[in-house]
Each structure stands twice: as structure tokens, then as C-alpha cells.
Amino acid sequence: MTVLHASHALTPTGWQADLRLTVAEGRFSAVEAGCAPQPGDTRVAVLVPGLPNLHSHAFQRGMAGLAERRGPAADTFWTWRETMYRFALRMSPEEAEAVAAQAYVEMLESGFTRVGEFHYLHHAPDGAPYANVAEMAERIAAAASLAGLRLTLLPVLYRRSNFGGIAPNDGQRRFVSDLDLFARMVEASRAVVADLPGATLGVAPHSLRAVTPNDLTAAVALADGGPVHIHAAEQVREVEECLAWSGARPVEWLLDHAGLDPRWCLIHATHMTPDETARFAGSGAVAGLCPVTEASLGDGIFPAPDFVAAGGRYGVGTDSNVLVGAADELRQLEYAQRLGHRQRNVLAAPGASTGRALFDAALAGGGQALAAEGGGLAAGAPADCVALAGTDPALIERRGDALLDGWIFAAGSRAVDAVWVAGRQVVAGGRHHAREAVGARYAAVLGRLMAE
Template identity: 60%
Template sequence: MPETTASTVAFHAEHALLPQGWARDVRIVGHGNTLQEVTPGVPAQDGDIALSIALPGLGNLHSHAFQRGMAGLTEIGGRSGDSFWSWRELMYRFLAHLQPEAVQAIAEQAYVEMLESGFTRVGEFHYLHHAADGAPYANRAEMAARVAAAAQGSGIGLTLLPVFYAHADFGGAPPNPAQRRLIHDVDGFADLLAGCRQALRGQDDAVLGIAPHSLRAVTGEELAALLPLNTGPVHIHIAEQTREVDACVAWSGLRPVRWLYEHAPVDARWCLVHATHVDADEVQRMLASQAVVGLCPITEANLGDGLFPMPAFAQGGGRFGVGSDSNVLIDAAEELRLLEYGQRLQLRGRNVLAPQEGVSSGRWLFQQALQGAAQALGVGHGLQAGAPADVVELDPQHPALIAREGDAWLDSWVFAARNGAVRSVWRGGRQWVRQGRHLHRDVVAARFASALQGVLKAAH
């Protein structure tokens, strides 16, 4: 477990990506969870930790950690009409067998993999709240406490986003039995938030937000009652599937994003997760509000969601970040790569998102995702004083990075590297990944294996 007393750590990076660009011979000093000094062009001092290529840690703005346990178990062809909706039914069957200990073990495994890939903070969109029969635990925040313990054990920064889920469809339809572990009313959710605050005590840089699950799961009246309960980030699934858009229009006469903007005070506090199927008017509303769009390219590809209209959004200066969502595959660089590649396939062009000629695609994707995720997760960003003491080191001897320099390191990491390009990760001023391996990987993996074997045995 991390030490409870704040300590000072000093690095000397041969190369570092600062907010103003690449710099050489950078001394980086952190105290506890926060960077205090970042000084380029200076020699190392005795005791400094030597780094080669230093990057700020990237935020993962959308995760359902428990779904890491079902990764790869839904890839069976031949089912007529297989889609997000049939995948969801399989997911409900899996979560029906999850006990608190298993949730913690699976989440910790997911968080270890996130750190190894270069993610240093996660936005945990946490909706598995109750016991298998739908009854609240004695501690209403039991499952949230397990998520918090997994984050603390793995070392990842946590923005906890407890989910309000009350209905099965638009217009306040009653929930179905498979959703009984997710359901709250507003008063019960207020009690859950109080328990979440208690669960996060001792994690000084943890952030608490709220997550109305979707417009399918929350009414307008409930949404209005939820927003005053907490001052942190607000995340919501929206317009992920065309069926969802059609159902929203049938119910309200409006597309989901437009309905949201006409009924809620959407601003920079909000993260609109997926927003896959939006029209030009909705894109303009998102741009004007300065809300972050949370894109999850690996999961969106896995589920067949579709493609967000990224070129128009990017050209307008839109704010976005990436998330691992279903955690079917956890890889920070792959999320950025697939974000660009999806648009290349659709537009039949290359380097289509970076808005200016001569701009590195890898650097643009990384920096935009860095800023967007930090906003959505309620923290600072970058290698600069006052930002989180989260540092990722790339390995210059990785085959994809050899003989590169500057932006070419980022281009090669995002588009040409696989495992091993991330050499070390420091989070909150403490090292958690060394030579590409999380320091607790073996212990965490053993707990994960034991828990998952039990869950899958029960499921069969």
C-alpha cells in the first residue's frame, strides 16, 4: 500500500514533454501527489532519479473495471442481430455473480494494466452497487469501497463516478430484473454519495463526481435533483447507439444530445461519453459548452457502435479524452491509435485529425486527450508546477523508438509500438511500474485468477 506520509521525489529527465513543448535536461521535483518544480536546462543533482523520455501521465476518463473479467467471452459469431444490446444481456449475466471481493480483485487487475500502458488516473463509472438480489449492502457504498481499495492497492489515481440508474428506458420505464443491482432512487443515491466520500478518505487526490447513467436510465426530474448533490465532474452515456437515438426521438421528439442541452445546464463540468451519433447542431452545442466528449475507440469498435464525427469536432477546437470503457483491451496508445485510424478508414486519408499542416498526429492526439481527460476527471495535467506528480517514461531502446527524437517518439509510441514502450510509471510521486511491469503484478494477477475462476464457475 502507498505510504501515508508525503515525501519529496526528484527526477532528472534527459528529454521531457512540457506544456510548451519538448525540453532537455529537465529537473522535476514533486512533493506527495503534486509537482512543485519543473526546470529545463539544468544538470542533475545528487539523488535525482534518471529518466530518459518523460511524459505526463494520461487520464483514462471512462472505465467499467469489473468488465475486465469478461473480456473475450462474448466474441461468438453466428447469433442473428448480435449487437451492443445482446452484449449487454451477457454482461448482466456476468455481473449477477460478482461478489465484493471479486469486484476488488478484477478492478485491481484492470488498474495494474492501465498503469503499465501509461494511464495514471481512471474515471470509474461505477454502477454495480447492490447484492445479487438487489438489496443494498449494510454499507451502501460497499462496492464503491472495493473500487477505492483496488485503486489504492494498484496506485492509480481515482475519480470515482457513482452511477444513478433508475429506469430501463426513456420516459421512466420500470427497471427490469437484470438491472436490480444497479437501481437507486434520489434519496438512496444521496446516501450512496455519503458512503463514497467515506470510502475515499485517505486518498488525498481522489475526486468524487456523479454519473447519471444515460437518458434511458434517468428522468429529467431526477437529473435536476441529482446535480446539486455534488460539485465534482458529471459524466453521462449518451447517443452511443442508433437505436438509442431513435427511441429518444420517439419519446421526446428530440435527439439525445439536443434533449440534454435543452433540459440541463451542460458546461465544462460535464463529460458526454461516446456521443457517437450526433448531428451538426449537436456538435456546435458541445463545442459552445466546452464539455468534454469521452471517446472509447477500442470498446466502440468491439461493440460496433459507430464513429463520432471527430474531424468537425476537432476543427472547432472540441475537447475530448479517451477511456477504456469495457476494458476488453487496456492500452492507452491503442485508444489514441484507433481514434485516428477509425477516421482514416472512413475518410480514406492519412493524418486526418491534427488540424494544422505539419503537426504530429501522435503528439496532437496525446496532448488533446491529456487535457480533455484532466478536465473530465477534475485534476490538473502536464509536467508543470501544481499538476499531479504523475510521470511516464518511454524506453528509447524499444524497437519502435530507436533513433527517434521529439514528436517522433510520440508518433512511434502511438502508431508503431506494442508492449514494452512504457518503461516506468510514477504516480503520486511513487514508482508503480519498473521495466514495463507493475511492481505488484504477480500478486494482483494471482488474486484476479482466483476470483475470476470462482465467478465463472458460479456463472456456469
């Protein structure tokens, strides 16, 4: 049994001073405010719930920074995608596991305690399925288990290269499955997550570019009530091509034909009309925002103020993992709005903390999108929490929501001192307990990949 004592802690009822939390069997068995620390307590300055990372392509961590050289013409998402395809075609299962473990260690060190892995690197480099159709899913699960990061696994259905059922191209061969093979992968993945404590399973039809309407219906049925994630309206070209195919924009088409509800998460949803924005918010589905990647790829700016005003729910993800950081995603989300609207504190209510608004939204929306058991710092809830260092220059003499403002806008990952998942401490002094071993394996893998 572990007992944590936090000088300041963010609970479901607000900030509490001198909170004493008893951990047993991976949960908070007792939570008491206004208590002095006792001998043997693990004492921390600031304690908050761990955040969910609702969208990750773990294998892309290995190519971070490798697409920052301009080509002969204007670089776009579509030119970056070709670089990503070439990188994806090189990786063995062992190498993919090593890269995922590195990404997951970094997520924990930044304050994430669960990841939604949008998993589409399914097959061998030649495109043939592995004898074990869940080989790559098992590698993702192994990396999450090693790191101690909770997992929501989202096997991806990827069948086409563009709207209208156009055949996939050769660069997509590791991703592509027919419906029978995908169904077998989902069932095998269900068995994989059953062996991983706290893990959940959903499905992810990749996008309306990559599946037909019939494919989409089949994929959603395989979710068996679990989360359904899909990329939508990330790029202007995507919107234009969807209009040419169907006469509707991507989010509009999904609203009209897919039956969006709180199980759904639309990743990006960057380019929407005001009507789409309001209808999406009213559906109860979550917007999966990946602000650092969206900025990196030049996607555009999500219409966050209108979406939030309409009651929309959102969470954040690290997507391409070009930079892994919980605070970085939240800060970039707000800063993009400031640049677009030429205002400050755009996503906070009048008189309220922007850091608190971002944190609360990401915690609730991300948890919903990943079918994660919540509860925060409360008795009976999973003991997934993050301690911030009160001695960080950005947190000194802060109280209440100012602690979140200092973490998100001034300190970032360096303020993360310790992390517990299911009551097990995986980060201490800002460093993951397996950082050295995981980092050494990652370095060896990158040495091989970069030499090819």
C-alpha cells in the same frame, strides 16, 4: 526526495532536453532544463505526463473476450449487454475488488495515472442494498489505492430501463436505486474519496434511457459542483427511441434541457447531427470517447474532425476494458477516422504530429472531465508521469513529437518503462510492483466465476 532526469521531456512549454525534476511530497518541487544528471538521479529516456482514463467499468475486465462468439442472429451492443448483465450478477464485493485491481494495474502499465470509474455495480446479487451502501464504492477505492492509481469516483444513478420511465428489468437489479438511496450512496462515496489522496467525486446519471428528466435534475444537484458524466447517443437504436419519446435526439435533448457546461462529460456521443456537434463543442463539455470499446461493440464513428474544428474538447477511456491501453485508445480514435474518411492524419493540424494532437487533447480533456489537478511536468504540479523506453524499436533516434507518434502508432504499452503517481514509482521495467500478487488473486476469482 526523488530526482528524475529525463533526456527528453514534454513540458507545458514544449519538449525540453536534459530536464531535471525534483519530487517532494508528491509534487514537482523544482524543474530545470539543460541540466546534466547528478549522482543518485533516476535517469529516464523520455518523460511525459500521465494520461487520464475518463471512463471505465472496472468489473467488465473480467469478461474481456467472453462475448466474441456469434449468436443465432446478428450480434449487437444489445446482445452484448445481456452477456454483461449475466456476468455482473455473479460477482461478490471481494471479487469485484480483485477484478478492478487487475484493470487498474494494467492501466498504470499502459500510461494512465488516473481513472474515472463510472460505478454502477452497487448492490448485492439479489438487488438488495448492502448494509453499508458504499460497500462496492469502497471496493473500487481499495483497488485504486492498492494499484496506486488516482481515482475520480462517479456513482451512477440507474432507475429505468428505457426512455419514458419504463421499469428496470431483472438483469439490471444490482444497478438500480431510488433517489433517496442514491443520495445516501453519494454522501457515503464522498467520505470514501476523502480518505484517498488525490481522489475526486462526481455523479453519473447513467443515460437518458435510465433516468427521467426529474431524476437527472436530482442527480446533477448531488454533484455539488463536481463532474457530471452521462452516456449519450452510443447507438442508433438509442437515438431512434429518444426521438420517439421526446421528439429530440439524445445530445440535442441534453443541450436543450440539461444546461451542459464544462463540468459535463458526454460518453460516446457517437451519433450526432452537424448542428448537435457544433453546439456540443460550444458548450465547453467534454466528449468521453472510448474508441476500442466503440469498435468492439460496433457503435459507430464519432464525428471527430467537425467536433475538433468547432473547438470541441475530448478525452479517452477504456470503458469495457476489453483491452486496456492508453496508446491503443488514441490510435484507434485516429484509425477509425482514417477508415471513415479514407484519409491519413485526420486529427492533426496541417504539418503537425498526429500523436501530439491526440496526446494533448486527451491530457487536457480527460483532466477537465475528471476534475483532476493538472500542470504537467512543471514546478508545483502533481508528480504523475510516465517514462518511455528510448530503446524501444519504435522510439530509437526519435526526437520531439516523433516520440509520441512512435509510442501511439507503433509501440503501444510495451514502450512504457516506468510510471510515478504522486512521486511514488508504481511501474518499473514495464511491470507494476504488485502485478504478481494482483494477478494471482484475479486468476483465482476468474476460476470461481468461470466455474459457475
